[in-house]
Amino acid sequence: MTSADVRKTRTGSPSSRSLVDEERELVVAAIACLRASDDPVDLLEVPREVVERYGPITSTSGTTPLPAANELHRSLDWDAETLERLASDLFDASAAATRTKPADVRAAVRKLDPNAVEGERARAFVEAQRAKK
Amino acid sequence: MSASLSATTFGLNAVAATRATSSPRTYVASLPVPRTADECDHLLEVTRRRMLSPEARPFFARELARFLGAESTVWSRERRETLREVLAAAGESAIDAVLEAVAQTSRADVSDEAEAVLRDVVSRSPAIMPALCRRFQQATSPAARASSIRALRGMDARPARTLLEALNDADLEVRDAAATALGRHGGLEAKTYLVRRLARERNEIVRESIQTALEELGGD
Numbered sequence: 001m002t003s004a005d006v007r008k009t010r011t012g013s014p015s016s017r018s019l020v021d022e023e024r025e026l027v028v029a030a031i032a033c034l035r036a037s038d039d040p041v042d043l044l045e046v047p048r049e050v051v052e053r054y055g056p057i058t059s060t061s062g063t064t065p066l067p068a069a070n071e072l073h074r075s076l077d078w079d080a081e082t083l084e085r086l087a088s089d090l091f092d093a094s095a096a097a098t099r100t101k102p103a104d105v106r107a108a109v110r111k112l113d114p115n116a117v118e119g120e121r122a123r124a125f126v127e128a129q130r131a132k133k
Numbered sequence: 134m135s136a137s138l139s140a141t142t143f144g145l146n147a148v149a150a151t152r153a154t155s156s157p158r159t160y161v162a163s164l165p166v167p168r169t170a171d172e173c174d175h176l177l178e179v180t181r182r183r184m185l186s187p188e189a190r191p192f193f194a195r196e197l198a199r200f201l202g203a204e205s206t207v208w209s210r211e212r213r214e215t216l217r218e219v220l221a222a223a224g225e226s227a228i229d230a231v232l233e234a235v236a237q238t239s240r241a242d243v244s245d246e247a248e249a250v251l252r253d254v255v256s257r258s259p260a261i262m263p264a265l266c267r268r269f270q271q272a273t274s275p276a277a278r279a280s281s282i283r284a285l286r287g288m289d290a291r292p293a294r295t296l297l298e299a300l301n302d303a304d305l306e307v308r309d310a311a312a313t314a315l316g317r318h319g320g321l322e323a324k325t326y327l328v329r330r331l332a333r334e335r336n337e338i339v340r341e342s343i344q345t346a347l348e349e350l351g352g353d
Contacts, residue, residue, distance in 0.1 A: 039286070118210060
């Protein structure tokens with residue numbers, strides 16, 4: 001597995017199904033706010049039932065500047081060996097990440113209400129993106 | 134060695150580490166992992182003070198960088214922001230520390246935080262940008278090279294030579310980052326190099342990034 005592949009492998013399955021479009025957009029916006037950047041966002045979506053075959057999924061609050069997205073955050077509190085096994089299996093199965101391009105990242109960020117964003121840096125980023133509209 | 138977890142001894146451990154010697158290379162004590170919010174605040178405060186000393190800065194920057202991407206509940210969003218600020222204040226020492234952290238783990242959240250620190254370091258002191266470009270050239274870890282490039286693409290100044298060099302890197306993650314960066318920085322030279330690279334790029338992810346960069350530049 002290359003570092004690029006690993007980079008695209010984000011742990012945590014936000015729901016028992018695939019992300020609905022609104023949730024995906026929220027997660028993309030949250031990552032952009034965290035980075036304060038409209039760089040491309042890569043998400044690898046793995047169905048909950050697949051993840052649960054390896055171990056339990058723990059609901060934990062995320063630490064992005066978007067509280068609404070943080071509620072979707074899940075953790076995989078497993079040993080390194082199990083995590084590695086999941087990553088290897090995903091790689092063997094050629095699981096592919098979905099890339100959100102900068103223009104779509106910007107569009108997702110512009111939909112945010114700056115008052116719903118925590119942290120000065122992230123709020124300034126959202127306001128700057130909305131001003132470019 | 135058993136690490137004490139109380140807030141008081143937590144601070145003393147850090148102080149003892151700085152008093153151990155005048156040579157940063159002989160700082161051997163590691164800061165204990167904070168288990169409570171108080172310990173976390175104390176860790177940040179102690180390291181902030183200790184990093185005022187140029188001699189101790191590399192050691193404490195490395196120690197703090199271990200906590201990038203920390204998922205423990207004590208590392209709230211606010212504390213992670215403070216961690217990044219304290220690290221960024223370490224200047225050039227922070228570059229080595231965060232790139233080392235990135236090289237040790239390919240986790241996206243570690244890279245994201247590391248890149249935020251690097252951008253902050255350079256925006257506080259633009260004269261450090263050449264040092265970041267040098268680290269890109271010297272880094273053996275593809276993840277560290279990619280993080281350097283992603284950090285550079287947020288800059289107003291244009292380290293064009295480094296970005297063009299990165300576009301031909303052996304690692305696809307670095308080429309991917311360079312393509313996006315060049316799309317951001319613009320210029321005729323960037324467009325020319327992107328078109329040339331697209332003609333011989335075989336990786337689909339990088340090809341898509343180059344095409345997106347050309348779209349952002351208004352090219353075809």
